[in-house]
Amino acid sequence: MNVDGMKVSYASHGGQAAGLFVQRPPVVVDAATLDPTRASELKSLVDAAIAAPSPAARSDKTRDEMSYTITVQDDGHETRLSQSDTTMSAEFRRLLDWLRHHPGS
């Protein structure tokens, strides 16, 4: 994967504030705008999240749980990961936390 050509976006869904999220566009992080250290860090997190085993099926009894969609675009390839609060993998959570705390998110 070419780090410079990578764009990672994330969107939040559901929860008590679902009305806010439903009309918000995804937050996009363009690796080309990051310094090399941060770009490399992002790539490692993305690779780990994609390689992590699929999470357990979500319970149909949860209510107001939030879910998140992370989309990775790289050289014409698109990978879409969608996981929720109660079922997300540790790798997905680490990537999500990185994206959330990225300046401008």
Next chain:
Amino acid sequence: MNSRCRCINCITPPHILKKLLENPDGKVRDAALRTLLTTASLRGERRIRSLMGFAAAPSGARRTIFDCNSTTTLPSATLARSEDGRPSSDQTANDAFDGLGKTRQFYKEVFDRDSLDGNGMRLNGYVHYGSAYNNAFWNGSEMIFGDGDGVLFTDFTKSLDVIAHELTHGVTEFSAGLEYHNQSGALNESISDVFGSLVKQWAGQQTAEQADWLIGAEVFTPGTSGDALRSMKAPGKAYNNPTLGRDPQPDNMSKYVNLPDTDDGDNGGVHINSGIPNRAFYLTAIGIGGFAWEAPGHIWYASLKASSAKTDFQEFADTTYLQAGQMYGQQSAEQQAVLAAWKEVGIRISGVRALAGTATRIKKQAALTMGNGRDQDQEIMRRIDELSSQLATLTQEVASLGGGRPH
């Protein structure tokens, strides 16, 4: 009604019964309405009985609050406060504890319901979930609260109606089991808003006129411009600013928002279209007046128990009308308030629409006939008398099916 008839009635799908309410034959309409009333009551009882098998063992609805210490792993959370323990040094834990207690007390004192399952289910809450987590949710058996990011949102335990909202998801799961998609999901959300708001009003002894009818007003930081997460009084007007956007809730069926049944479509807009039944409840409460947890709350609670997993707005509206008639009498002020409220949000009660339409057509036809100089008065009068008789019979039978008049 004999036992054989009742048995057949129980397996008649509600949508067919609703269609029969529009049948030109008054006897058919009459039978359909009686069947709807009977099955609605049985459905609620049956649902509760079926859940008794796996409901938690009675525990006196004891409360326990755990501290997630900013992690998302519930098993590693530490005890923050228990039913017999002393108050915590952490105000968030105390707020969660108190919110669970007020909600438990509300359901017990107002609806004589012992905890969420009606069987003393234990109440567990988890505070300080995750890092800057902007939410509170029900995981199917327990409550989880985030601290907020401190920018848009603050501690979610600060809002009693949010706590009661989440716990009411448990009540709904143990009664109607409304599916969390599309209209049944929006109804599920609305039920949580209705009873969430009622717990707050009950705790503050506020009348319908005094209440703010806002959900989550306390979770916005002072720097966040907006009234609340949702407004039951004015759906679509809870917030409108560049940071949050504009409240997308509709206040009328004509503005129903069709969203995909996906995560990014909010499961068909369950948090969006809940504005419609939310406003119907608000209008009912204002129409009846006084404390909203009394007649309006009892009508909605009985209707929830009489609903099923796929109940949609129309079916729920019809049920509230029928329940209001059963509990407070046909044509009572309470029933009329329910009828007017649903009409105001663009939902007409099924049976009433058919009957009213028939009467209107007859009146128009009579006027037209008189204008044409035709001598068909006797026939018109006979049909009006017949309709009036059917209505009177229907009213008496419905009243006889009802129980005592709850407070």
